[in-house]
Amino acid sequence: MSRYVICGGNKLCGSAEVHGAxxxxxxxxxxxxxxxxxxxxxxxxxxxDTDASMRILRYLGCEARRESDAVIINSSHMFRGxxxxxxxxxxxxSIVFLGAILSRTGRAVMTFPGGCELGPRPIDLHIKALKAxxxxxxxxxxxxxxxxxxxxxxxxxxxxxxxxxxxxNIILAAVKAEGTTTITNAARExxxxxLCDFLNSAGACIYGAGEGVIVIDGVKTLSGVQHxxxxxxxxxxxxxxxxxxxxxxxxxxxxxxxxLSSIIPxxxxxxxxxKCDCGTMHIKAPERLRAMPIIRTxxxxxFPTDAQAPVMAAATVAEGASVFVENIFENRFKHxxxxxxxxxxxxxxxxxxxxxxxxxLYAANVQAQDLRGAAGLIVxxxxxxxxxxxxxxxxxxxxxxxxxxxxxxxxxxxxxx
Ligand code: UD1
Numbered sequence: 001m002s003r004y005v006i007c008g009g010n011k012l013c014g015s016a017e018v019h020g021a022x023x024x025x026x027x028x029x030x031x032x033x034x035x036x037x038x039x040x041x042x043x044x045x046x047x048x049d050t051d052a053s054m055r056i057l058r059y060l061g062c063e064a065r066r067e068s069d070a071v072i073i074n075s076s077h078m079f080r081g082x083x084x085x086x087x088x089x090x091x092x093x094s095i096v097f098l099g100a101i102l103s104r105t106g107r108a109v110m111t112f113p114g115g116c117e118l119g120p121r122p123i124d125l126h127i128k129a130l131k132a133x134x135x136x137x138x139x140x141x142x143x144x145x146x147x148x149x150x151x152x153x154x155x156x157x158x159x160x161x162x163x164x165x166x167x168x169n170i171i172l173a174a175v176k177a178e179g180t181t182t183i184t185n186a187a188r189e190x191x192x193x194x195l196c197d198f199l200n201s202a203g204a205c206i207y208g209a210g211e212g213v214i215v216i217d218g219v220k221t222l223s224g225v226q227h228x229x230x231x232x233x234x235x236x237x238x239x240x241x242x243x244x245x246x247x248x249x250x251x252x253x254x255x256x257x258x259x260l261s262s263i264i265p266x267x268x269x270x271x272x273x274x275k276c277d278c279g280t281m282h283i284k285a286p287e288r289l290r291a292m293p294i295i296r297t298x299x300x301x302x303f304p305t306d307a308q309a310p311v312m313a314a315a316t317v318a319e320g321a322s323v324f325v326e327n328i329f330e331n332r333f334k335h336x337x338x339x340x341x342x343x344x345x346x347x348x349x350x351x352x353x354x355x356x357x358x359x360x361l362y363a364a365n366v367q368a369q370d371l372r373g374a375a376g377l378i379v380x381x382x383x384x385x386x387x388x389x390x391x392x393x394x395x396x397x398x399x400x401x402x403x404x405x406x407x408x409x410x411x412x413x414x415x416x417x
Contacts, residue, residue, distance in 0.1 A: 002393040004404060007413035008363065008384040012243055015251035015280070016406050018236045019045040020069075020229035022399045023306075024194040026093045027168045028229065029053040030100040031195060032073040033062060034175060035202045037224025044071040044229055049398045052091040056083055060101070074224070081105035088113055091398075095123055096165055098146060099173035102135055108146045121329075125166035129157045133173050133181065154179030154218055162187040162299045167214070168195060175204045177218040186214045189300040190230055190259045198227045233259040235400060237307035238375045240283055242407070244272055245314040245383040249284040250410055257281070262303045266311060269293045270318055291320030291357060297328050309335045309376030316344035317383050318357035326351045335373035338366040342380050342388065360385055368392030371399045378403070382412055 020043035029050065032039040044050060046066065054071065057064040061079035065072050081101045088094050092113040101108035112123070127137055130146060132155040138145045154177050157170055167187040172195075174181035186192070188210055196209035202225045205217035231254045240260075243250045244267055257264075257276040264274050270293075271286040292315050297305040305328035315322035316339055326332045333353055336346050341364040345356040363386030368374030374396035381388035393416065396403060404416045 001391065003417050004378065004381070004390045004393055005415045005417055006378065006381040006388045006390065008361070008382050008386065008388060010246070010382070010411050010413055012246055012248035012250050012382070012410040012412060014410050015253055016239060016410050017253040018231045018239070018255055019043065019401045021045075021191055021194070021232040022047055022049055023164070023189070024191040024229045025050050026053055026091075027096045027172070027191065027195045028198050028227065029057060029071070029073060030097045031172060031198055032057070033060065033075045033078055033097070033100045033104050034172065034199070035222045035224045036076050036078075036104075038072065038074040038076070039224045040226040041071045041073070042226065042228040043069055043231075045232065045401045047398055047401055048394065049091050049093065052087065052094070056087050056094060056097060059084065059087065075104075078104065081107045082109040085111040092121060093165065095126060096168050096172070098126065098144070099130065099169035099171070102130065102146050102148055103152060103173050103176050106148050106151070110144055111142050112144065123165075125159055125161065125163045126169045129159070129166055129170045130173055132157050133170070133177055135173070152177035154181040154216070156182045156184070158184040159186065161185070162212070164189050164192065167192055171195060171199070171206065171214065171216060174216040174218060175199055175206065176220070176222065179218055181216040181218070183214040183216075184212065186212060187299060188212060190233065190256070194230045198225065201225045201227065230259070231255055233263075234304065234306045234372070236260060236281070237263050237304070238310040238379065238400070240267055240281075241310040241314040241379045242382050242412075243283045244270065244285045244289055245317055245379050247285050247287045252281040252283065254279055255281050262301055263307055263311070266292050266295060266303070289314065289318035289357070291315070291318050292322040294323045294325070296325040299328070305329055305332060306372050308332060309372040310379045312346075312353065312355060313339060313376040313379035315355045316342075316346070316357060316380060317359070317361060320357055322355045322357065324353040324355065326353070334369040335376040338368070338373070338377055339380055341366050342384050344380065362386055363388040365389045365391070368395045371395045375400065378407070382407070
């Protein structure tokens, strides 16, 4: 168990580079099993979640190794289609292997993904869609057994909600299915586009990624490819929040401006100067932020639920009241009680949090309870007076690579112990 010790109050300065997107890397690593060859994923972040994916791949019989920022996966000798419970529990998103393994071997066996840190995270949409593609699915004693004895067949699938994971699982299962699959109300996140770009370069025929309707013409074979993972828009949003909370002036390198189109206006309206040019963002915050416009988390291109906690942390020191409505996950305000320990004034009722900005936060010992909540506590601690200790840093390390080093390079006083 590691902790961060942060002496808050430093202004941040200089520039920092955003690493590759965790939420792209995980489905891409699952997609690698479909190509049956050697795949190179450049800009692949070194995180506990990507490490867990590498261990799943090795268990399945693939070769998976890291060479600096690249992960190399050779799936030509993959020989099994089950994932043991301990690996499934380690990372909720291991469910994205379901569609890929089913497509590759005709049979996938795994347990339900572990615990529930953000409230219920059902997989009913994944299961229903795979059944529509011809899979037979038995759920017993916490184990999901999926078989496609006669192969998978293209189908028309209308999602009742644009679930990111379900859209990915359908794409992975359908890419080598017989015939055409149409997904209506598909998730439109940039990570879906990244997955389809990877698969299309491997020989797939996927149209409409990034739009609400995705059409997949099944192909017989795919081959290994080299692919560069898109930058992590949530890490970028976290750095923006850190700059905003501390009245700082920094540059964030390696961003894609379009992926931040719902986030940038929030900071601009609260008084930050934001300019993006050739993949670099310059953000200059005022001494004190103004209240934020109402933030409603939504599927992309709406405001991302993953940025809610870090942006809320910045709102705690703004002048006036900011309102956050969490529409995606039921239990995504766990950071609020810890932000209150740091002196924030926040009231939560069901899915709404009202943040009354305070002049300053103060240090306290706080406990991170989920990945993005941990990022929020770090943003608040950077703005707080005194020495804050944040435990539960293992959550952070699921999605942020060497974050203490990155923040230190910007002038923050952060120590990992
Ligand atoms: C992905 C992201 C996560 C992000 C989330 C929403 C990855 C690895 N994780 O998670 O960081 O917060 O998108 O942008 O990419 N739902 C159902 N039934 C299902 C599937 C989902 O009811 O079968 C519900 C969920 O409970 C939740 C909502 O749909 O309320 C969104 O979930 P989903 O888009 O599937 O999120 P994940 O893919 O799990």
